[in-house]
Amino acid sequence: MMTDEQLREQLKQKGLKITPQRVAIYRAVMKLKNHPTAENIIEHIKLNYPNISIGTVYKVLDSLVENQLLKKVKNEKDVMRYDAIIHQHHHLYCIETERIEDYDDPDLDKLITKYFKQKKIKGFKVKDITLQINGEFKIK
C-alpha cells in the first residue's frame, strides 16, 4: 500500500495542490477495492470529513482522472466507477450481479501486445487495451 508521503508526491508531480480533501479522496479510491462509485467514495470520506462537499468529490475525482492517477471504469448497466491506476489489468464483469473484479494476466497482455504490434488498425493509433471479460462468478 502506498504511504501518505508517496501519495502526496504523486499529486505534487502532477502539479496539483496537496489539499487534505485530495489526499483523502485519492487514498479512499486506493483503499476501496472493487471499483467504488462516487457514492461509495463520498460515504467513506464523510467518516473523516463530514462536511466535505459532494461537488468537491466529483471535481477531485475528475482532476485525478485527468492527471491519470485514477481511471474511470465503465459499467454496462449503471454508474461510473473509479479505479486507482497501479498497473495494467482487465476486468471480470459478472452479468448477473454487476460485480467487477480485476484480472491480471501478463501472458495475455503479452499475447495481445504482440498481436497488435504485427496487426495495425488503419487510421487508429492503439494506446492501450482493456479486456472486458463478461461471464459469471461461480458460487462457492
Add this chain to the structure above:
Amino acid sequence: MMTDEQLREQLKQKGLKITPQRVAIYRAVMKLKNHPTAENIIEHIKLNYPNISIGTVYKVLDSLVENQLLKKVKNEKDVMRYDAIIHQHHHLYCIETERIEDYDDPDLDKLITKYFKQKKIKGFKVKDITLQINGEFKIK
C-alpha cells in the same frame, strides 16, 4: 441492411408486440451508426413520430436490450449508448473525442478464444469477451 419484414420477424420471435414505435426505434438504432445515445435516437425518431414520448423510447430500448436485439454500451465519460447486435465485435475508443467505432477481427477473436479455452480463470465462467481498444483516430 435488414428489411422491415425481417425486422418485424425478429420482434415477433421474441414475443414482442409489433408496434410502429418499436419498429421505428429498432430501425433507427440499426441505421444510426456509431452507437447512438438515447438522445440521438429520439431526435431521429421524432422526424417521423413527432409525438413519441421519451419514456417510450427508453422503455422500447430497454425491452430490446432485454430481448437481446440491442446491446448497451457505456462510454468512459458518461452516457449510455446503444448498439445493434449483429455479431461479435470490439470497440475502438478515441481518448480525445470519445468517438466509438466498431472493430471486427475474427483472427483476434480466434486467438483469444483459444487462449481462454486453455487458460481457465478460477471461480469465473467466461461467456464472452469485448476489447476496449483505447487510442486515437489519426487525422486524415
Add this chain to the structure above:
DNA sequence: TTCGCCAAAGATAATAATTCTCATTTAGAA
C-alpha cells in the same frame, strides 16, 4: 371481422447522478 384483454404508449412527475455558480477559504510561491 369484431371483441376484449393486456401489453404498450403517452404524459408528466419523480429520482438520481453529475455539473454549475459563486462566495469563501487555503496552499504554496514570492
Add this chain to the structure above:
DNA sequence: TTCTAAATGAGAATTATTATCTTTGGCGAA
C-alpha cells in the same frame, strides 16, 4: 508573512433515466 490563483463548500441547476398512471391499440379468440 503576504498575496493570488486554485480549491472548497453550499446549494441550485441540469440532464439522463425511471416511475406512475391513464389511455390506446396489437392481436388472439370467438
